[in-house]
Amino acid sequence: DVIVVSTMTSEMRCPPTACLVANQIKATRAGAFDLNAACCGFVFGMNVVHDLLRGGSYNTIALVGADCLSTLMDYSDFGRGTAIIFGDAAGAAIFRATDDARLGILAQSIHADGERWKEIYIPEEDRDFPPGTAPDPRQIGHVYMNGAGVFKFAVGTFPDLIQETLDKAGLRASDVDMFVCHQSNARILSAARERFGLTEDKLYVNIDRVGNTVAASVPLCLDELRQTGRVREGMKVMFLGFGGGLTWGSSLWQL
Incomplete structure:
Protein backbone atom coordinates (compact mmCIF):
# COMPACT_ATOMS: atom_id res chain seq x y z
CA ASP A 1 0.00 0.00 0.00
CA VAL A 2 2.86 2.41 0.83
CA ILE A 3 6.61 2.55 0.25
CA VAL A 4 8.77 4.64 2.57
CA VAL A 5 12.45 5.16 1.79
CA SER A 6 14.70 6.52 4.50
CA THR A 7 17.78 8.07 2.92
CA MET A 8 20.00 11.14 2.99
CA THR A 9 21.51 10.30 -0.41
CA SER A 10 18.51 10.50 -2.73
CA GLU A 11 19.22 9.67 -6.35
CA MET A 12 17.72 13.02 -7.39
CA ARG A 13 16.19 16.05 -5.71
CA CYS A 14 12.96 15.07 -7.46
CA PRO A 15 11.28 12.62 -7.66
CA PRO A 16 11.51 11.00 -4.24
CA THR A 17 13.59 7.83 -4.28
CA ALA A 18 10.54 5.95 -2.98
CA CYS A 19 8.76 6.72 -6.25
CA LEU A 20 11.67 5.26 -8.21
CA VAL A 21 11.52 2.13 -6.05
CA ALA A 22 7.76 1.88 -6.61
CA ASN A 23 8.33 2.08 -10.36
CA GLN A 24 11.03 -0.59 -10.32
CA ILE A 25 8.87 -3.08 -8.42
CA LYS A 26 5.74 -2.17 -10.43
CA ALA A 27 3.84 -0.97 -7.35
CA THR A 28 1.72 1.30 -9.50
CA ARG A 29 -0.99 1.91 -6.90
CA ALA A 30 1.23 2.38 -3.85
CA GLY A 31 1.80 5.65 -2.06
CA ALA A 32 5.48 6.56 -1.82
CA PHE A 33 7.57 9.11 0.04
CA ASP A 34 11.08 9.67 1.41
CA LEU A 35 12.08 10.27 5.00
CA ASN A 36 15.41 11.94 5.82
CA ALA A 37 16.52 11.65 9.42
CA ALA A 38 20.15 10.72 8.68
CA CYS A 39 21.31 7.84 10.89
CA CYS A 40 17.95 7.71 12.71
CA GLY A 41 16.03 7.29 9.49
CA PHE A 42 15.04 3.65 9.74
CA VAL A 43 14.10 3.84 13.42
CA PHE A 44 12.01 6.97 12.86
CA GLY A 45 10.52 5.22 9.85
CA MET A 46 9.50 2.22 11.95
CA ASN A 47 7.54 4.52 14.25
CA VAL A 48 5.87 6.29 11.32
CA VAL A 49 5.01 3.02 9.56
CA HIS A 50 3.61 1.46 12.73
CA ASP A 51 1.31 4.40 13.36
CA LEU A 52 0.14 4.44 9.73
CA LEU A 53 -0.81 0.78 10.05
CA ARG A 54 -2.51 1.31 13.40
CA GLY A 55 -4.57 4.08 11.81
CA GLY A 56 -6.38 1.43 9.77
CA SER A 57 -6.01 2.94 6.31
CA TYR A 58 -3.19 0.63 5.16
CA ASN A 59 -2.45 -3.08 5.45
CA THR A 60 1.08 -3.47 4.09
CA ILE A 61 3.96 -0.98 4.08
CA ALA A 62 7.52 -1.40 2.84
CA LEU A 63 10.23 0.51 4.69
CA VAL A 64 13.63 0.87 3.04
CA GLY A 65 16.83 2.22 4.57
CA ALA A 66 19.46 3.01 1.95
CA ASP A 67 22.47 5.30 1.77
CA CYS A 68 25.44 5.66 -0.54
CA LEU A 69 27.87 7.70 1.54
CA SER A 70 30.77 7.02 -0.82
CA THR A 71 29.31 9.77 -3.03
CA LEU A 72 29.78 12.30 -0.21
CA MET A 73 33.25 11.39 1.00
CA ASP A 74 36.59 13.10 0.54
CA TYR A 75 39.14 10.33 0.11
CA SER A 76 42.15 12.63 0.19
CA ASP A 77 44.35 12.88 3.27
CA PHE A 78 42.19 15.82 4.38
CA GLY A 79 38.97 13.81 4.61
CA ARG A 80 40.25 10.31 5.24
CA GLY A 81 39.48 10.41 8.97
CA THR A 82 35.77 10.61 8.19
CA ALA A 83 35.73 8.55 4.99
CA ILE A 84 37.05 5.37 6.60
CA ILE A 85 34.07 5.23 8.98
CA PHE A 86 31.25 4.95 6.44
CA GLY A 87 29.92 2.27 4.12
CA ASP A 88 27.25 1.93 1.42
CA ALA A 89 24.28 -0.36 2.02
CA ALA A 90 20.54 -0.87 1.76
CA GLY A 91 18.00 -2.87 3.73
CA ALA A 92 14.24 -3.23 3.79
CA ALA A 93 11.40 -4.68 5.83
CA ILE A 94 7.74 -5.37 5.14
CA PHE A 95 5.26 -4.37 7.85
CA ARG A 96 1.72 -5.72 7.94
CA ALA A 97 -1.29 -4.71 10.01
CA THR A 98 -2.54 -7.12 12.65
CA ASP A 99 -5.61 -7.40 14.86
CA ASP A 100 -3.46 -8.75 17.70
CA ALA A 101 -3.11 -5.78 20.06
CA ARG A 102 -0.24 -7.51 21.86
CA LEU A 103 2.03 -7.09 18.83
Whole structure:
Protein backbone atom coordinates (compact mmCIF):
# COMPACT_ATOMS: atom_id res chain seq x y z
CA ASP A 1 0.00 0.00 0.00
CA VAL A 2 2.86 2.41 0.83
CA ILE A 3 6.61 2.55 0.25
CA VAL A 4 8.77 4.64 2.57
CA VAL A 5 12.45 5.16 1.79
CA SER A 6 14.70 6.52 4.50
CA THR A 7 17.78 8.07 2.92
CA MET A 8 20.00 11.14 2.99
CA THR A 9 21.51 10.30 -0.41
CA SER A 10 18.51 10.50 -2.73
CA GLU A 11 19.22 9.67 -6.35
CA MET A 12 17.72 13.02 -7.39
CA ARG A 13 16.19 16.05 -5.71
CA CYS A 14 12.96 15.07 -7.46
CA PRO A 15 11.28 12.62 -7.66
CA PRO A 16 11.51 11.00 -4.24
CA THR A 17 13.59 7.83 -4.28
CA ALA A 18 10.54 5.95 -2.98
CA CYS A 19 8.76 6.72 -6.25
CA LEU A 20 11.67 5.26 -8.21
CA VAL A 21 11.52 2.13 -6.05
CA ALA A 22 7.76 1.88 -6.61
CA ASN A 23 8.33 2.08 -10.36
CA GLN A 24 11.03 -0.59 -10.32
CA ILE A 25 8.87 -3.08 -8.42
CA LYS A 26 5.74 -2.17 -10.43
CA ALA A 27 3.84 -0.97 -7.35
CA THR A 28 1.72 1.30 -9.50
CA ARG A 29 -0.99 1.91 -6.90
CA ALA A 30 1.23 2.38 -3.85
CA GLY A 31 1.80 5.65 -2.06
CA ALA A 32 5.48 6.56 -1.82
CA PHE A 33 7.57 9.11 0.04
CA ASP A 34 11.08 9.67 1.41
CA LEU A 35 12.08 10.27 5.00
CA ASN A 36 15.41 11.94 5.82
CA ALA A 37 16.52 11.65 9.42
CA ALA A 38 20.15 10.72 8.68
CA CYS A 39 21.31 7.84 10.89
CA CYS A 40 17.95 7.71 12.71
CA GLY A 41 16.03 7.29 9.49
CA PHE A 42 15.04 3.65 9.74
CA VAL A 43 14.10 3.84 13.42
CA PHE A 44 12.01 6.97 12.86
CA GLY A 45 10.52 5.22 9.85
CA MET A 46 9.50 2.22 11.95
CA ASN A 47 7.54 4.52 14.25
CA VAL A 48 5.87 6.29 11.32
CA VAL A 49 5.01 3.02 9.56
CA HIS A 50 3.61 1.46 12.73
CA ASP A 51 1.31 4.40 13.36
CA LEU A 52 0.14 4.44 9.73
CA LEU A 53 -0.81 0.78 10.05
CA ARG A 54 -2.51 1.31 13.40
CA GLY A 55 -4.57 4.08 11.81
CA GLY A 56 -6.38 1.43 9.77
CA SER A 57 -6.01 2.94 6.31
CA TYR A 58 -3.19 0.63 5.16
CA ASN A 59 -2.45 -3.08 5.45
CA THR A 60 1.08 -3.47 4.09
CA ILE A 61 3.96 -0.98 4.08
CA ALA A 62 7.52 -1.40 2.84
CA LEU A 63 10.23 0.51 4.69
CA VAL A 64 13.63 0.87 3.04
CA GLY A 65 16.83 2.22 4.57
CA ALA A 66 19.46 3.01 1.95
CA ASP A 67 22.47 5.30 1.77
CA CYS A 68 25.44 5.66 -0.54
CA LEU A 69 27.87 7.70 1.54
CA SER A 70 30.77 7.02 -0.82
CA THR A 71 29.31 9.77 -3.03
CA LEU A 72 29.78 12.30 -0.21
CA MET A 73 33.25 11.39 1.00
CA ASP A 74 36.59 13.10 0.54
CA TYR A 75 39.14 10.33 0.11
CA SER A 76 42.15 12.63 0.19
CA ASP A 77 44.35 12.88 3.27
CA PHE A 78 42.19 15.82 4.38
CA GLY A 79 38.97 13.81 4.61
CA ARG A 80 40.25 10.31 5.24
CA GLY A 81 39.48 10.41 8.97
CA THR A 82 35.77 10.61 8.19
CA ALA A 83 35.73 8.55 4.99
CA ILE A 84 37.05 5.37 6.60
CA ILE A 85 34.07 5.23 8.98
CA PHE A 86 31.25 4.95 6.44
CA GLY A 87 29.92 2.27 4.12
CA ASP A 88 27.25 1.93 1.42
CA ALA A 89 24.28 -0.36 2.02
CA ALA A 90 20.54 -0.87 1.76
CA GLY A 91 18.00 -2.87 3.73
CA ALA A 92 14.24 -3.23 3.79
CA ALA A 93 11.40 -4.68 5.83
CA ILE A 94 7.74 -5.37 5.14
CA PHE A 95 5.26 -4.37 7.85
CA ARG A 96 1.72 -5.72 7.94
CA ALA A 97 -1.29 -4.71 10.01
CA THR A 98 -2.54 -7.12 12.65
CA ASP A 99 -5.61 -7.40 14.86
CA ASP A 100 -3.46 -8.75 17.70
CA ALA A 101 -3.11 -5.78 20.06
CA ARG A 102 -0.24 -7.51 21.86
CA LEU A 103 2.03 -7.09 18.83
CA GLY A 104 3.76 -3.96 17.57
CA ILE A 105 5.33 -1.01 19.33
CA LEU A 106 5.38 -1.06 23.13
CA ALA A 107 7.14 2.32 23.39
CA GLN A 108 8.79 4.83 21.08
CA SER A 109 10.71 8.10 21.20
CA ILE A 110 11.77 10.68 18.62
CA HIS A 111 14.10 13.53 19.57
CA ALA A 112 16.13 16.27 17.89
CA ASP A 113 18.45 19.07 18.95
CA GLY A 114 18.58 21.33 15.90
CA GLU A 115 20.96 23.73 17.61
CA ARG A 116 23.67 21.08 17.19
CA TRP A 117 23.23 20.61 13.44
CA LYS A 118 26.77 21.80 12.90
CA GLU A 119 28.22 18.61 14.42
CA ILE A 120 27.43 16.75 11.17
CA TYR A 121 26.61 18.51 7.91
CA ILE A 122 27.27 18.59 4.18
CA PRO A 123 27.91 22.11 2.85
CA GLU A 124 26.91 22.69 -0.75
CA GLU A 125 28.11 26.31 -0.88
CA ASP A 126 29.85 28.88 1.30
CA ARG A 127 26.67 30.04 3.04
CA ASP A 128 26.07 26.52 4.39
CA PHE A 129 28.97 26.73 6.82
CA PRO A 130 28.05 27.49 10.46
CA PRO A 131 28.25 31.14 11.56
CA GLY A 132 31.79 32.02 12.52
CA THR A 133 33.27 29.17 10.47
CA ALA A 134 35.45 30.15 7.53
CA PRO A 135 34.27 28.36 4.36
CA ASP A 136 36.71 25.67 3.24
CA PRO A 137 36.42 24.65 -0.43
CA ARG A 138 37.77 21.21 0.44
CA GLN A 139 34.60 20.49 2.43
CA ILE A 140 32.09 21.48 -0.27
CA GLY A 141 29.94 18.46 -1.15
CA HIS A 142 31.50 16.27 1.52
CA VAL A 143 30.36 15.08 4.93
CA TYR A 144 31.84 17.06 7.80
CA MET A 145 31.66 15.41 11.20
CA ASN A 146 32.93 16.64 14.54
CA GLY A 147 33.83 13.18 15.73
CA ALA A 148 34.64 14.18 19.29
CA GLY A 149 31.44 16.19 19.64
CA VAL A 150 29.25 13.43 18.24
CA PHE A 151 30.91 10.84 20.46
CA LYS A 152 30.33 12.92 23.58
CA PHE A 153 26.70 13.46 22.59
CA ALA A 154 26.06 9.80 21.88
CA VAL A 155 27.78 8.43 24.99
CA GLY A 156 25.54 10.60 27.15
CA THR A 157 22.34 10.35 25.15
CA PHE A 158 22.29 6.70 24.12
CA PRO A 159 21.94 5.14 27.60
CA ASP A 160 19.37 7.79 28.58
CA LEU A 161 17.36 6.91 25.47
CA ILE A 162 17.33 3.24 26.43
CA GLN A 163 16.19 4.07 29.95
CA GLU A 164 13.51 6.46 28.69
CA THR A 165 12.10 3.78 26.40
CA LEU A 166 12.16 1.13 29.11
CA ASP A 167 10.35 3.50 31.48
CA LYS A 168 7.64 4.21 28.90
CA ALA A 169 7.05 0.49 28.45
CA GLY A 170 7.30 -0.32 32.16
CA LEU A 171 10.12 -2.78 31.51
CA ARG A 172 13.66 -3.48 32.65
CA ALA A 173 16.65 -3.99 30.35
CA SER A 174 16.58 -7.69 31.21
CA ASP A 175 13.05 -7.92 29.76
CA VAL A 176 14.30 -6.99 26.29
CA ASP A 177 15.57 -9.90 24.21
CA MET A 178 17.71 -7.90 21.76
CA PHE A 179 18.94 -4.34 21.27
CA VAL A 180 19.40 -3.44 17.59
CA CYS A 181 21.33 -0.19 17.39
CA HIS A 182 22.57 2.16 14.72
CA GLN A 183 26.20 1.25 14.13
CA SER A 184 28.22 4.43 14.55
CA ASN A 185 30.92 3.54 17.05
CA ALA A 186 31.66 0.28 18.86
CA ARG A 187 32.78 2.13 21.99
CA ILE A 188 29.42 3.90 22.27
CA LEU A 189 27.60 0.58 22.05
CA SER A 190 29.95 -1.03 24.56
CA ALA A 191 29.42 1.79 27.07
CA ALA A 192 25.64 1.34 26.88
CA ARG A 193 25.94 -2.41 27.23
CA GLU A 194 28.07 -2.07 30.35
CA ARG A 195 25.74 0.50 31.95
CA PHE A 196 22.76 -1.86 31.72
CA GLY A 197 24.71 -5.02 32.48
CA LEU A 198 23.87 -6.59 29.13
CA THR A 199 25.67 -9.63 27.81
CA GLU A 200 27.46 -9.20 24.49
CA ASP A 201 24.91 -11.35 22.67
CA LYS A 202 22.03 -8.97 23.53
CA LEU A 203 23.46 -5.84 21.86
CA TYR A 204 24.41 -6.57 18.29
CA VAL A 205 27.52 -5.13 16.64
CA ASN A 206 28.54 -5.38 12.98
CA ILE A 207 30.27 -2.03 12.42
CA ASP A 208 33.61 -3.84 12.32
CA ARG A 209 32.50 -5.53 9.08
CA VAL A 210 30.30 -2.96 7.30
CA GLY A 211 31.08 0.43 8.83
CA ASN A 212 28.50 3.14 9.49
CA THR A 213 25.86 2.67 6.81
CA VAL A 214 23.56 5.46 8.08
CA ALA A 215 19.87 4.61 7.44
CA ALA A 216 20.78 1.09 6.34
CA SER A 217 22.58 0.09 9.54
CA VAL A 218 19.52 -1.01 11.55
CA PRO A 219 17.90 -3.12 8.78
CA LEU A 220 21.28 -4.72 8.05
CA CYS A 221 21.57 -5.75 11.69
CA LEU A 222 17.98 -6.96 11.74
CA ASP A 223 18.48 -9.11 8.66
CA GLU A 224 21.64 -10.71 10.05
CA LEU A 225 19.93 -11.41 13.36
CA ARG A 226 16.90 -12.96 11.69
CA GLN A 227 19.04 -15.06 9.37
CA THR A 228 20.84 -16.56 12.38
CA GLY A 229 17.69 -17.00 14.45
CA ARG A 230 18.71 -14.50 17.10
CA VAL A 231 15.63 -12.34 16.45
CA ARG A 232 12.35 -14.19 15.98
CA GLU A 233 8.64 -14.04 16.70
CA GLY A 234 7.72 -13.66 20.35
CA MET A 235 10.72 -11.51 21.23
CA LYS A 236 10.88 -7.99 22.57
CA VAL A 237 13.36 -6.01 20.46
CA MET A 238 14.47 -2.41 20.97
CA PHE A 239 15.67 -0.49 17.91
CA LEU A 240 17.79 2.61 18.51
CA GLY A 241 19.32 5.35 16.38
CA PHE A 242 21.28 8.56 16.82
CA GLY A 243 23.05 10.85 14.38
CA GLY A 244 22.96 13.97 12.24
CA GLY A 245 20.56 16.72 13.17
CA LEU A 246 21.34 15.95 15.89
CA THR A 247 18.64 13.30 16.20
CA TRP A 248 18.01 10.26 18.36
CA GLY A 249 15.12 7.87 18.73
CA SER A 250 13.88 4.43 19.70
CA SER A 251 11.27 1.85 18.77
CA LEU A 252 10.54 -1.04 21.16
CA TRP A 253 8.62 -3.88 19.51
CA GLN A 254 6.84 -7.02 20.57
CA LEU A 255 7.37 -9.26 17.56
